[in-house]
Amino acid sequence: MHDQREQYRQFLFRPTSALAALFILVLSGSTISRNAIWQDEEHFHADAIRKSPGKARVYYNAGVYYHDIDDLDRAEEYYLKSTQLNMEYRDVHGGALYNLGVIYAKQGKIDRSIEAFSGAIDIDPGDAAAYYKRGILLHIIGQADLAREDIERARQLDPDVDRIP
Numbered sequence: 028m029h030d031q032r033e034q035y036r037q038f039l040f041r042p043t044s045a046l047a048a049l050f051i052l053v054l055s056g057s058t059i060s061r062n063a064i065w066q067d068e069e070h071f072h073a074d075a076i077r078k079s080p081g082k083a084r085v086y087y088n089a090g091v092y093y094h095d096i097d098d099l100d101r102a103e104e105y106y107l108k109s110t111q112l113n114m115e116y117r118d119v120h121g122g123a124l125y126n127l128g129v130i131y132a133k134q135g136k137i138d139r140s141i142e143a144f145s146g147a148i149d150i151d152p153g154d155a156a157a158y159y160k161r162g163i164l165l166h167i168i169g170q171a172d173l174a175r176e177d178i179e180r181a182r183q184l185d186p187d188v189d190r191i192p
Contacts, residue, residue, distance in 0.1 A: 068092050083112040087119045090126065090191035099130050105131070118157075125157050139166055142176035 072089035079085050090105035101171040114120045128143035144161035147154055162177030181188045 030122075081112060081114070083109040083119045084116055086112065087123050090123060093128070094126060099133065103127060103130050114150075117150055121147045121154065124150065125154065128157065128160060132160065132164060137168055140164055141168075153184055155181045155188045156191045158184065159188045159191060 040047060050138070072085070072092055075085040086105045086109035090102045092102075093099075093105060094102035106127045108128075109123045110120055115189060124143045125147040128140045128147060131137075131140035131143055141161055141164050144157045144164070147157040148161070151157070158177045159181035162174045162181060163176060164174075165171075166174035
């Protein structure tokens with residue numbers, strides 16, 4: 028009787044062990060494959076866009092990456108793409124417009140920057156930073172009354188808005 032139990036256990040254990048080993052091997056291969064994608068942020072964003080080309084958020088995130096490394100042309104490209112997709116996430120759409128405003132201001136494209144900040148405000152009327160930055164730009168182009176209104180509105184929304192870089 029003892030031999031039969033032992034044979035039965037060995038019979039069950041061998042296929043289970045082989046199946047577990049195969050499962051671990053498959054998962055290990057998947058992990059190695061995913062590590063190639065995670066090797067750097069640029070590959071990660073390219074993979075996300077390839078897998079979700081209709082999602083605004085993946086383009087926005089790629090734009091943030093390129094913006095952070097000061098590749099403003101590519102950041103602009105990805106932010107613009109994210110605004111052309113559906114407004115599934117209003118925060119993404121507004122954030123992309125805000126960041127485009129920052130890029131255009133850096134490039135000296137004041138009118139485009141004001142337009143982008145205005146779009147961000149249309150999406151989120153509580154965006155103190157967008158009001159503040161648009162106000163500064165309006166002041167630069169000589170629209171003092173509009174500039175004052177925007178800066179006052181920004182300070183109402185966030186008394187510390189002057190500290191926003």
